[in-house]
Amino acid sequence: MKKQDFMVSFVAxxxxxxxxxxxxxxxxxxxxxxxxxxxxxxxPPKPTIEPYLQAITQSYWRLxxxxxxxxNSLRIAFLVALTSVIVSSLFGYSISNKSSLSRRxxxxxxxxxxxxxxxxxxxLSIPMFILMLKYNLLNTDVGLTLALSILTIPFNSWMATQYxxxxxRELREASQIDGASTLTFFTKILLPISVxxxxxxxxxxxxxxxxxxxxxxxxxSSEENFPLPIGMSSxxxxxxxxxxxxxxxxxxxxxxxxxxxxxxxxxxxSGLFKGAVKG
Amino acid sequence: MKFEEISFLPFIFFFCSLMxxxxxxxxxxxxxxxxLSLFRSDLYIQSLKNLxxxxxxxxxxxxxxxxFISGILSGFRKNKLVKILGIMYPLxxxxxxxxxxxxxxxxxxxxxxxxxxxxxDLGLPKVPWLLTYPTAMLSIIIFHVWKWTPLWTLMxxxxxxxxxxxxxxxxxxxxxxSLQMFRNVTFPLIKGxxxxxxxxxxxxxxxxxxxxxxxxxxxxNQTTHTITTLGIREVxxxxxxxxxxxxYFSIFPLIAALVVMILFLxxxxx
Numbered sequence: 402m403k404k405q406d407f408m409v410s411f412v413a414x415x416x417x418x419x420x421x422x423x424x425x426x427x428x429x430x431x432x433x434x435x436x437x438x439x440x441x442x443x444x445p446p447k448p449t450i451e452p453y454l455q456a457i458t459q460s461y462w463r464l465x466x467x468x469x470x471x472x473n474s475l476r477i478a479f480l481v482a483l484t485s486v487i488v489s490s491l492f493g494y495s496i497s498n499k500s501s502l503s504r505r506x507x508x509x510x511x512x513x514x515x516x517x518x519x520x521x522x523x524x525l526s527i528p529m530f531i532l533m534l535k536y537n538l539l540n541t542d543v544g545l546t547l548a549l550s551i552l553t554i555p556f557n558s559w560m561a562t563q564y565x566x567x568x569x570r571e572l573r574e575a576s577q578i579d580g581a582s583t584l585t586f587f588t589k590i591l592l593p594i595s596v597x598x599x600x601x602x603x604x605x606x607x608x609x610x611x612x613x614x615x616x617x618x619x620x621x622s623s624e625e626n627f628p629l630p631i632g633m634s635s636x637x638x639x640x641x642x643x644x645x646x647x648x649x650x651x652x653x654x655x656x657x658x659x660x661x662x663x664x665x666x667x668x669x670x671s672g673l674f675k676g677a678v679k680g
Numbered sequence: 681m682k683f684e685e686i687s688f689l690p691f692i693f694f695f696c697s698l699m700x701x702x703x704x705x706x707x708x709x710x711x712x713x714x715x716l717s718l719f720r721s722d723l724y725i726q727s728l729k730n731l732x733x734x735x736x737x738x739x740x741x742x743x744x745x746x747x748f749i750s751g752i753l754s755g756f757r758k759n760k761l762v763k764i765l766g767i768m769y770p771l772x773x774x775x776x777x778x779x780x781x782x783x784x785x786x787x788x789x790x791x792x793x794x795x796x797x798x799x800x801d802l803g804l805p806k807v808p809w810l811l812t813y814p815t816a817m818l819s820i821i822i823f824h825v826w827k828w829t830p831l832w833t834l835m836x837x838x839x840x841x842x843x844x845x846x847x848x849x850x851x852x853x854x855x856x857x858s859l860q861m862f863r864n865v866t867f868p869l870i871k872g873x874x875x876x877x878x879x880x881x882x883x884x885x886x887x888x889x890x891x892x893x894x895x896x897x898x899x900x901n902q903t904t905h906t907i908t909t910l911g912i913r914e915v916x917x918x919x920x921x922x923x924x925x926x927x928y929f930s931i932f933p934l935i936a937a938l939v940v941m942i943l944f945l946x947x948x949x950x
Binding site for chain 2: 406409410412413414416417419420421422423424426427429430438439441443487488489491492494495496498500502510512513514515516517519520521522523524525526527528529530531532535547548550551554558582583584587608611612614615618619630633636637638644647648651652654655658659662670
């Protein structure tokens with residue numbers, strides 16, 4: 402038994418190293434000065450926060466719009482979360498309700514949402530680009546918000562449906578007896594008790610939009626509209642390569658989704674779990 | 681008309697106008713000429729090969745790893761390191777691809793990357809990670825596996841949670857080894873989820889964009905493109921919409937076949 406425990410610890414340690422290695426590399430480099438970067442140290446000999454300061458004071462020329470890009474990322478992520486919550490919860494309400502639609506319509510609707518979920522999001526990118534081009538939505542917040550929303554809505558609709566399915570029917574019946582309309586029931590009773598689901602949907606949508614790279618790359622074309630990752634694109638082909646600043650920026654960019662994930666993990670995981678178990 | 685009878689309409693509006701319509705719109709732009717000329721292009725054939733190679737290698741690795749990690753996470757909850765692993769393993773999934781890919785690129789740098797430094801400190805030769813075709817493909821696969829294994833671990837972990845503990849106790853009393861328990865208790869019960877994960881992961885891996893674009897940008901010498909990045913390259917760098925669309929639609933039949941398989945499986949499961 403002792404031996405097995407040791408083996409498990411060893412394997413877990415290896416997996417931890419594998420998971421954390423890129424982070425370790427990021428943190429070490431981000432704490433070094435430009436000269437130290439080229440010596441490839443395992444640990445920063447003289448840790449400095451200079452690279453972080455250069456990023457947030459916009460003094461490094463590739464990051465001259467750092468705060469604007471950060472704000473763009475944040476704004477779009479919020480807009481997507483909001484759109485996704487509204488559309489998905491309305492959909493979930495319709496599907497989970499026993500008396501509303503015929504079984505066949507419901508089946509067709511849920512198959513549609515599953516299809517939209519399964520379809521690889523990158524393969525929709527060029528068709529989306531053509532749509533945005535046709536309707537003059539390229540390089541606008543509306544365009545990017547719509548594009549990212551449709552990518553999050555299918556999964557969120559599924560989460561909403563699963564959540565509403567577990568709410569006892571009696572609640573609905575009681576409110577009907579009291580004379581509440583279905584709209585009142587939805588806004589005044591159902592939504593307030595669905596805060597965990599709304600959090601799960603918002604967090605998932607926020608992380609998805611904040612992290613997405615392909616869609617803003619295609620849709621946003623002027624510098625002032627870039628979200629952070631597109632602003633960071635110029636790092637990819639840089640020859641002067643101050644890797645300490647690149648890594649510091651990468652960490653700053655990665656922090657919001659990581660913080661949000663750990664803050665709301667409980668809600669997110671239960672939403673994901675339900676999907677996976679039922680799936 | 682009751683509210684709940686029409687509240688699904690916003691979804692339908694979004695789905696039709698932002699998914700079906702763009703696909704129809706772009707399908708109408710495809711010319712047979714563009715499609716056929718693809719198959720005479722070496723770059724296209726190379727990208728198609730890469731796509732199959734990438735999917736064929738990355739998907740089995742991810743799922744076997746996920747099966748393994750989820751087993752450790754649910755079987756040895758009391759172990760301290762397993763507890764820490766349980767907290768940390770979703771990190772790659774939460775971290776944006778851009779951040780992680782930049783870190784990979786930097787650690788794989790031939791002269792100054794930490795991986796080659798470790799190799800040479802161990803007395804091993806340096807590896808030209810991003811500079812030759814096979815190692816660049818390997819780097820892409822490593823990045824993709826790192827980034828996406830957590831998602832499937834989560835799914836399979838969830839599937840394992842509904843297996844009643846009594847089954848394992850009964851097996852233990854019968855003197856079953858852990859391998860036997862996996863084969864006769866765990867796997868039959870999570871087979872359905874596993875199969876769905878396998879298909880989903882195959883489909884999504886075929887659509888993988890960031891791992892290639894951000895780690896190698898198709899390099900060295902445009903050898904590591906897949907269909908997805910090749911299509912984006914045409915649109916983004918050359919403004920060649922027709923060609924980009926033709927490239928994308930050339931793998932739609934394959935994707936459609938996989939999607940239908942999943943929908944069929946899901947229907948049978950429920």
